[in-house]
Amino acid sequence: MNEKNELRRFLHWGPFILLSLTFVVTCTTLHMNSMWWPPGPTWGSWVNYCLIWFHVFAVLYNFLRTLMVGPGFVPKKWRPQQNESTKFLQYCQRCEGYKPPRSHHCRRCDRCVLKMDHHCPWVNNCVGWSNQASFVYFLLFFLSASVQGIFIVAPALFRGVSKRYLININMKHLATVNLTMLSCLACIITLGIYMGMGLACLKLLHMQAKVIFTNKTEIERWIIKKAEFRREAYYPGKHMKPFVYPYDLGWRSNYRQMFVPSGDGYSWTVLPGCNQFTLTVEQLEQKKEKRARARSYKCISPATGYCLPIISQGIWVCMTIPCNDDPRIALKPGDLVRVTRSHQHWMYGERVISEEEEVERKQRSGAIKGWFPRVCVEMIVDEGSDDEENNRTGGETFIVDNRSEGKVESETEDTQAGGDVPHEVRYSKKPGMDPYFKRTLELIENENYANLDDEKPPWDEDEAEYDFGEPEGNTPSPWIDGTRKRAL
Numbered sequence: 001m002n003e004k005n006e007l008r009r010f011l012h013w014g015p016f017i018l019l020s021l022t023f024v025v026t027c028t029t030l031h032m033n034s035m036w037w038p039p040g041p042t043w044g045s046w047v048n049y050c051l052i053w054f055h056v057f058a059v060l061y062n063f064l065r066t067l068m069v070g071p072g073f074v075p076k077k078w079r080p081q082q083n084e085s086t087k088f089l090q091y092c093q094r095c096e097g098y099k100p101p102r103s104h105h106c107r108r109c110d111r112c113v114l115k116m117d118h119h120c121p122w123v124n125n126c127v128g129w130s131n132q133a134s135f136v137y138f139l140l141f142f143l144s145a146s147v148q149g150i151f152i153v154a155p156a157l158f159r160g161v162s163k164r165y166l167i168n169i170n171m172k173h174l175a176t177v178n179l180t181m182l183s184c185l186a187c188i189i190t191l192g193i194y195m196g197m198g199l200a201c202l203k204l205l206h207m208q209a210k211v212i213f214t215n216k217t218e219i220e221r222w223i224i225k226k227a228e229f230r231r232e233a234y235y236p237g238k239h240m241k242p243f244v245y246p247y248d249l250g251w252r253s254n255y256r257q258m259f260v261p262s263g264d265g266y267s268w269t270v271l272p273g274c275n276q277f278t279l280t281v282e283q284l285e286q287k288k289e290k291r292a293r294a295r296s297y298k299c300i301s302p303a304t305g306y307c308l309p310i311i312s313q314g315i316w317v318c319m320t321i322p323c324n325d326d327p328r329i330a331l332k333p334g335d336l337v338r339v340t341r342s343h344q345h346w347m348y349g350e351r352v353i354s355e356e357e358e359v360e361r362k363q364r365s366g367a368i369k370g371w372f373p374r375v376c377v378e379m380i381v382d383e384g385s386d387d388e389e390n391n392r393t394g395g396e397t398f399i400v401d402n403r404s405e406g407k408v409e410s411e412t413e414d415t416q417a418g419g420d421v422p423h424e425v426r427y428s429k430k431p432g433m434d435p436y437f438k439r440t441l442e443l444i445e446n447e448n449y450a451n452l453d454d455e456k457p458p459w460d461e462d463e464a465e466y467d468f469g470e471p472e473g474n475t476p477s478p479w480i481d482g483t484r485k486r487a488l
């Protein structure tokens with residue numbers, strides 16, 4: 001990332017608010033401390049005073065490091081050194097390159113991020129491989145600064161408010177704090193900020209502790225859940241090998257990996273029996289299943305790609321807009337979309353890149369994955385019955401996909417069962433099962449495939465958090481071909 005981009009990261013409400021709050025609370029704390037316990041004859045007063053400044057520098061240093069150093073972005077058009085490795089990796093269409101293991105595309109940074117944890121709006125950058133330790137230190141120091149700040153500002157405020165009383169009861173030596181309306185207000189605001197930010201830091205540290213000691217990011221937790229789910233639900237009789245998450249090396253090693261810089265962010269130490277691609281192959285399999293569930297739609301009237309298409313689509317479509325910051329896609333008549341989620345008036349899917357775009361390597365501007373008004377498309381149905389149609393669509397996709405990935409299965413021992421989602425499966429709903437998966441099973445049972453991904457995962461973060469990956473393999477993607485063949 002060049003310097004210009006680094007500086008631009010400051011021009012955002014996140015760093016602006018955070019730095020402003022830090023400035024307000026630091027000034028108030030120093031002002032109140034100068035009346036409450038100024039550095040003087042006792043050594044304790046100097047320790048207290050130095051600790052304030054230590055906190056200020058430690059918080060700012062780690063904040064700036066998290067923001068400026070960044071998580072480590074995968075270079076655009078990245079390819080692994082060995083060409084054969086590409087078939088085990090996901091392909092990112094935005095970056096036009098492969099995704100190294102554990103990396104994900106961040107929509108806000110518009111780049112693939114090494115060991116992506118999450119995109120933090122407060123530092124306006126992703127937290128990942130190279131800045132996660134700084135981020136954790138930042139949280140720790142902010143929490144400890146908040147605790148110290150509360151212990152300074154609260155008693156100082158109390159002494160200021162009860163100054164007259166302290167003089168009356170002959171404790172003049174404690175009546176050192178003079179309060180004005182402004183400083184009283186600043187104290188109350190500062191205490192609020194310390195408490196709010198302190199609690200937020202505590203919660204985030206709790207989440208980060210899970211990431212540090214298990215070596216599983218939030219995104220990876222989600223992939224593991226899906227890996228377990230598809231073994232239980234999709235292949236009940238096939239006895240697939242249980243999924244072994246390859247990076248959890250025990251809490252000591254995990255901890256060391258986070259805080260002692262080592263490695264390059266591209267290759268990782270894995271458990272015996274696993275390899276560098278254990279996770280990525282699982283991701284490819286999950287992606288393939290998701291794609292098999294998707295249905296093809298054809299655009300019949302243009303979609304503008306605007307968030308509020310009042311003029312083109314009318315008030316009803318605008319009244320029911322999906323409440324999230326997912327992108328909206330523009331469609332032209334004739335475009336094909338693979339739909340994975342749908343609402344009453346809106347659908348979510350990925351526009352199939354046309355042959356012309358593919359050949360000319362010139363993509364239309366705007367997102368290719370996102371929401372669009374339902375009225376703009378119709379489902380592609382042949383003369384045959386719906387079921388036959390669905391089977392055929394599925395079948396065709398599977399065959400092409402299988403051919404392209406047959407090698408993956410034979411060369412790695414990750415997956416024993418064949419790649420396809422069986423058409424007839426017996427599902428097992430277990431007590432205590434994740435509500436998201438329970439709902440998914442209900443939808444499968446009712447053959448409500450179009451709504452399958454309607455239910456969002458238990459959190460609503462970046463797209464990358466649950467919808468990782470773009471069409472895999474070498475371009476042109478096999479499934480794009482498969483879909484197109486049918487449509488023509």
Ligand SMILES: [Zn+2]
Nearest residue numbers: 092095105112
């Ligand atoms: Zn990318």
Ligand SMILES: [Zn+2]
Nearest residue numbers: 106109119126
């Ligand atoms: Zn990001």
